[in-house]
Amino acid sequence: MAESRLSLLTSPALSYVSSSPASPWATYLAQVDRVMPYMGDLARWAGTLRRPKRVLTVDVPIQLDSGEIAHFEGYRVQHSLSRGPGKGGVRYHPDVSLEEVMALAAWMTIKNAAVNLPYGGAKGGIRVDPALLSIKELERVTRRYTSEIGIIIGPQQDIPAPDVNTNAQIMAWMMDTYSANVGATTTGVVTGKPISLGGSLGRVKATGRGVFITGREAMRRLKLPLEGARIAIQGFGNVGANAAELFAMAGARIVAVQDHGGGVFRAGGLDARALAAHVAEHGSVAGFEGGEALETEEFWTLDVDVVIPAALEGQLTEARAERLRARLVLEAANGPTVPGADDVLAARNITVLPDVICNAGGVIVSYFEWVQDFSSFFWTEEEINMRLDRILSGALAHIWSTAERHKVSLRTGAFIVACARILEARNERGLYP
Numbered sequence: 001m002a003e004s005r006l007s008l009l010t011s012p013a014l015s016y017v018s019s020s021p022a023s024p025w026a027t028y029l030a031q032v033d034r035v036m037p038y039m040g041d042l043a044r045w046a047g048t049l050r051r052p053k054r055v056l057t058v059d060v061p062i063q064l065d066s067g068e069i070a071h072f073e074g075y076r077v078q079h080s081l082s083r084g085p086g087k088g089g090v091r092y093h094p095d096v097s098l099e100e101v102m103a104l105a106a107w108m109t110i111k112n113a114a115v116n117l118p119y120g121g122a123k124g125g126i127r128v129d130p131a132l133l134s135i136k137e138l139e140r141v142t143r144r145y146t147s148e149i150g151i152i153i154g155p156q157q158d159i160p161a162p163d164v165n166t167n168a169q170i171m172a173w174m175m176d177t178y179s180a181n182v183g184a185t186t187t188g189v190v191t192g193k194p195i196s197l198g199g200s201l202g203r204v205k206a207t208g209r210g211v212f213i214t215g216r217e218a219m220r221r222l223k224l225p226l227e228g229a230r231i232a233i234q235g236f237g238n239v240g241a242n243a244a245e246l247f248a249m250a251g252a253r254i255v256a257v258q259d260h261g262g263g264v265f266r267a268g269g270l271d272a273r274a275l276a277a278h279v280a281e282h283g284s285v286a287g288f289e290g291g292e293a294l295e296t297e298e299f300w301t302l303d304v305d306v307v308i309p310a311a312l313e314g315q316l317t318e319a320r321a322e323r324l325r326a327r328l329v330l331e332a333a334n335g336p337t338v339p340g341a342d343d344v345l346a347a348r349n350i351t352v353l354p355d356v357i358c359n360a361g362g363v364i365v366s367y368f369e370w371v372q373d374f375s376s377f378f379w380t381e382e383e384i385n386m387r388l389d390r391i392l393s394g395a396l397a398h399i400w401s402t403a404e405r406h407k408v409s410l411r412t413g414a415f416i417v418a419c420a421r422i423l424e425a426r427n428e429r430g431l432y433p
């Protein structure tokens with residue numbers, strides 16, 4: 001009786017999201033539903049994970065250099081604030097949508113809880129192609145957007161950071177605009193800032209370093225020696241190139257690298273530093289003389305120990321998963337494995353280290369930046385790297401043992417750990433009123 005009243009009273013789905021099962025929000029909901037059976041009594045709070053706490057859509061009008069007025073749609077979604085302030089990046093892309101930002105915010109809630117940072121989850125975005133703007137127009141868009149979302153962000157409320165097409169300069173403008181509006185220099189309102197404005201040492205390389213740390217720990221558990229391990233990396237940008245350098249320094253062989261321009265292969269191992277220099281000069285790994293050219297699909301069939309997708313979402317499809325010959329996939333990118341491929345890889349006994357832990361190094365050092373800004377006391381890079389290693393190794397050990405105990409994948413294990421922490425916090429806080 002009570003149940004039917006509850007189902008009558010509670011709206012089954014949010015009126016402002018599409019019902020497409022292929023949407024990122026639908027993927028997130030399916031991931032949450034999968035772990036609710038492990039939540040015991042806490043599952044009665046599941047609804048707090050299935051809807052964002054706060055959704056803000058803003059109009060961002062700016063004057064173009066030509067004098068015309070352009071309007072852009074902007075968002076800031078705070079998916080959960082149960083464990084602390086919102087935390088998550090801001091994306092500038094013409095395809096950004098509210099539903100995508102909602103899913104990205106929700107995955108930040110999971111990531112922050114999976115590695116036990118005292119944050120909820122949030123994300124922002126503007127539907128804009130920044131390549132079409134002048135630098136002055138980009139600054140005006142950023143400042144107006146910051147002012148519009150200023151009613152919900154703040155160092156204790158919600159702390160943005162860089163994401164796709166945003167960087168340290170954009171964070172500096174955001175910090176300056178917020179500070180001007182509140183009348184006090186507030187460095188802790190964003191992370192990923194330039195070092196001169198309260199940014200943290202080690203932040204730029206943190207995500208790649210996190211991929212290396214979690215990869216090292218996973219390989220140890222799988223009894224895959226790091227020394228001489230053959231690794232293939234898709235994406236040689238901030239994350240891929242920094243991870244490659246650390247793996248190479250530890251004795252692994254980077255046998256293949258693929259990016260948007262092409263691929264290169266060398267059985268004995270590519271020189272990661274020389275490759276990075278080639279990319280800096282030519283914009284792509286294509287044409288690198290220290291290896292032979294590699295076709296796009298060949299990359300996914302190589303006889304290697306580890307594959308690291310570090311480029312875009314949705315790259316590891318079912319078809320590619322069928323042909324993959326690696327023992328371990330390190331998800332450096334966000335969402336690189338499609339849900340169907342997860343099942344194929346599990347059936348083939350290929351371990352997938354999920355993005356929520358594998359690429360959490362960036363948000364962990366963002367957390368260090370925020371802590372340093374609050375205390376106005378800055379740490380050495382050695383201290384930062386040591387603390388990053390300790391947090392990530394501990395988080396991986398906890399997720400690994402949870403997955404083993406429940407006989408589930410590491411992705412489901414990470415969701416169990418994260419959702420239990422979030423729902424427990426929600427339960428202890430109780431409901432107001």
Ligand code: NAD
Binds near residue numbers: 234235258311313363
């Ligand atoms: P980046 O722009 O520096 O590099 C992206 C790389 O992907 C480039 O080498 C590019 O050539 C390659 N690429 C693009 N399209 C491709 C295609 N179709 N096929 C093959 N390669 C392609 O980006 P990044 O900061 O290194 O981010 C990479 C991934 O890691 C993204 O999924 C991002 O969301 C995720 N991530 C980044 C951070 C961070 O701190 N930078 C943190 C967490 C997650």
